[in-house]
Structures are given as C-alpha cells and as structure tokens.
Amino acid sequence: MGFGKRQLKILERARQAGSARIGDLAVELGVSLETIRRDIRPLVEAGDLLKAHGFVSLARQDAEAPFERRMRENLAAKQAIARHVAAGIEDGDSVMMDTGTTTSVLARELRGKSGLTVVTNSSDVARTLATVNGNRVYMAGGELHGDNGGAFGRSAIEFIASFRVRHVIISISAVDPVGGLMDYQLAEADFARTAIRCGETSSVITDHTKFDRRALVRVAGFSEIDRIVTDAPPSDAISARLRDAGTTLEIAPALPL
Incomplete structure (x- = not known):
C-alpha cells in the first residue's frame, strides 16, 4: 500500500x-x-x-532498541564528526555531553584520551568513559528514559548546573533557519539549554540530515553556541544565519575508506 x-x-x-x-x-x-x-x-x-x-x-520491531538503530544511521558521518571534535580535546580536559547517538559515538572516540573529567546525563557515555585511563565521570540523576538511557528532569538539570567545564558538546534533533536549534522532546531541550551555559566553549554536533528540519521545542538560537560541527555544508539559509550570529561552522573531513 x-x-x-x-x-x-x-x-x-x-x-x-x-x-x-x-x-x-x-x-x-x-x-x-x-x-x-x-x-x-x-x-x-x-x-x-x-x-x-x-x-x-x-508494530514491527526487532530485538534491536531504537537508540541502537539510530546509532547505525549515518554512522560514517557521525564517526567523522567525532574524530574531528575529539582532536580538539586534550588529556585532562573537562567535557559535558548530553544524550544522543552522535555524542555516544564521540564518547567512543574519546577512549583514546586520558584523565578526562566527564559530566553527562547519558548512561551510555558514562559507561563508555568511566573507569578507563584515569577518567572521572559524573552522571546526572533523574528520570531515566528507557530508549536512550538518559537521565532528565529537574534533578538532572540542577546537578549539571553546578559544573563549569571547558567543553560542552550537545547533539540536536533539528536545525531550522528560523527556529534555530530544536528538539522533539521538552525534557531533552531543557537539559541541552542548561548545558550550553556550563562551558567555556559550546559545540553542537550533528550530521547533515538534521539541517532544515523543524521540531517541537526550541533549544537555543545560533548566537547562543560557539560552533556547529557537521559532515556536510548546510543550506544557504542556515549558513547565512550562522554568519550573522558569529557562530563557527566546521565541516569534519570524511574518514578514509
């Protein structure tokens, strides 16, 4: 049909x-x-x-969880973004990351670093980076979302608000020329909005499929973040908004075949 x-x-x-x-x-x-x-x-x-x-x-789902399926979507692009971002993170840095498939891919890339201080609401990011290479990992508490294993709600937001880190790195569900950075879930948007204010630098990492999408909840305007890292150039409308906002656009080089 x-x-x-x-x-x-x-x-x-x-x-x-x-x-x-x-x-x-x-x-x-x-x-x-x-x-x-x-x-x-x-x-x-x-x-x-x-x-x-x-x-x-x-109605028709296999045994693989939705988050695991999304991890495999555009995986090469996410890996290229993760490698590019990880290159700018040094041993001993402090990093705050939210829950998302691209941030989970980044966490795997960061296993090559040592002495990191990581603040996150993602159980996947926490598991990936805890107890290795002398890292310290702080996991926000709150209501756990079964799909992505992220903690959300007031307690999670209050927890991260007490930190000041060098790098804040968030994922995003939609990037709209008018609406800016957007998400489908209010709880995830609230968490990301707070996280942006907790870093010396703030980065949004997203593959190109999120461009020119509009979602339900506005997270932030382009001027509220320092840079967007992606795998392919966005539309002219988004590029113009980024230039006007003074936000850096970085295109991650494709990984070698």
Missing part, C-alpha cells in the same frame, strides 16, 4: 523514537488532530503502527 508524504513522515518519526505522541505529530506536521488521526488510521490498519493512549508506536 502506498502512503502519502505525511504518513511516511509519521512512520519515520516512529522509527526514530520508537513511539510518538499524536499531538506532537500534529504540531510538527502543521495539521489538526483530526487530520493526523486520519493519516494514522490506514497505518494502523496496515499493521505498521500500533495506537494507544494518545501515542503511536511501531
């Missing part, structure tokens, strides 16, 4: 996160709740989605 553009976006969103709130989908796609429910109905009837309590989720 062929589906329309909105329905394909609904499926993509469900694949990215494992599930999605119907109200959030309506806002994200700029349609009414009645319209989004009409779009969802054939997806449920075809067996692609399950619908319950205001959410939709994938």
Whole structure:
C-alpha cells in the first residue's frame, strides 16, 4: 500500500523514537488532530503502527532498541564528526555531553584520551568513559528514559548546573533557519539549554540530515553556541544565519575508506 508524504513522515518519526505522541505529530506536521488521526488510521490498519493512549508506536520491531538503530544511521558521518571534535580535546580536559547517538559515538572516540573529567546525563557515555585511563565521570540523576538511557528532569538539570567545564558538546534533533536549534522532546531541550551555559566553549554536533528540519521545542538560537560541527555544508539559509550570529561552522573531513 502506498502512503502519502505525511504518513511516511509519521512512520519515520516512529522509527526514530520508537513511539510518538499524536499531538506532537500534529504540531510538527502543521495539521489538526483530526487530520493526523486520519493519516494514522490506514497505518494502523496496515499493521505498521500500533495506537494507544494518545501515542503511536511501531508494530514491527526487532530485538534491536531504537537508540541502537539510530546509532547505525549515518554512522560514517557521525564517526567523522567525532574524530574531528575529539582532536580538539586534550588529556585532562573537562567535557559535558548530553544524550544522543552522535555524542555516544564521540564518547567512543574519546577512549583514546586520558584523565578526562566527564559530566553527562547519558548512561551510555558514562559507561563508555568511566573507569578507563584515569577518567572521572559524573552522571546526572533523574528520570531515566528507557530508549536512550538518559537521565532528565529537574534533578538532572540542577546537578549539571553546578559544573563549569571547558567543553560542552550537545547533539540536536533539528536545525531550522528560523527556529534555530530544536528538539522533539521538552525534557531533552531543557537539559541541552542548561548545558550550553556550563562551558567555556559550546559545540553542537550533528550530521547533515538534521539541517532544515523543524521540531517541537526550541533549544537555543545560533548566537547562543560557539560552533556547529557537521559532515556536510548546510543550506544557504542556515549558513547565512550562522554568519550573522558569529557562530563557527566546521565541516569534519570524511574518514578514509
């Protein structure tokens, strides 16, 4: 069965996160709740989605968790970004990272460093860098999200707010020329917004697929971060906004084949 553009976006969103709130989908796609429910109905009837309590989720999932699947998406780009960013982090530096597939890839690249002080809300980042090479890892507490293993909420935000680190590095779900840096989840946006204020330098790392996307929650404007590191140039509209904001754009070299 062929589906329309909105329905394909609904499926993509469900694949990215494992599930999605119907109200959030309506806002994200700029349609009414009645319209989004009409779009969802054939997806449920075809067996692609399950619908319950205001959410939709994938009906056909294998044993691999959504976060693990997202880790493998555009992996070469994420690895190139991670290697470029890691080259600017020295032994003994202090680093704050949020939860995200690109920051998880960066954590693996940082295993070659020693004596790092790492502050994070990501259980994956914490596991990757703790107890190796003399690192000290501080893990924020709070409500744990089952998909990505990240801690969120007031206690996580209050915890990181007490730190001042050399590098803050956050991931992002969408980069919009008008909206700026955006995320689909309020809790993740709140955490990232606080983290940006905790560093001597702040970097957003994201592969090019996040450009010219619009999400539900605004994290920050371009002028609030020092640089964006990505794998391919963004659109002219985003490039112009970055120049106007004085934000550095760095394109990570592709990894050798």
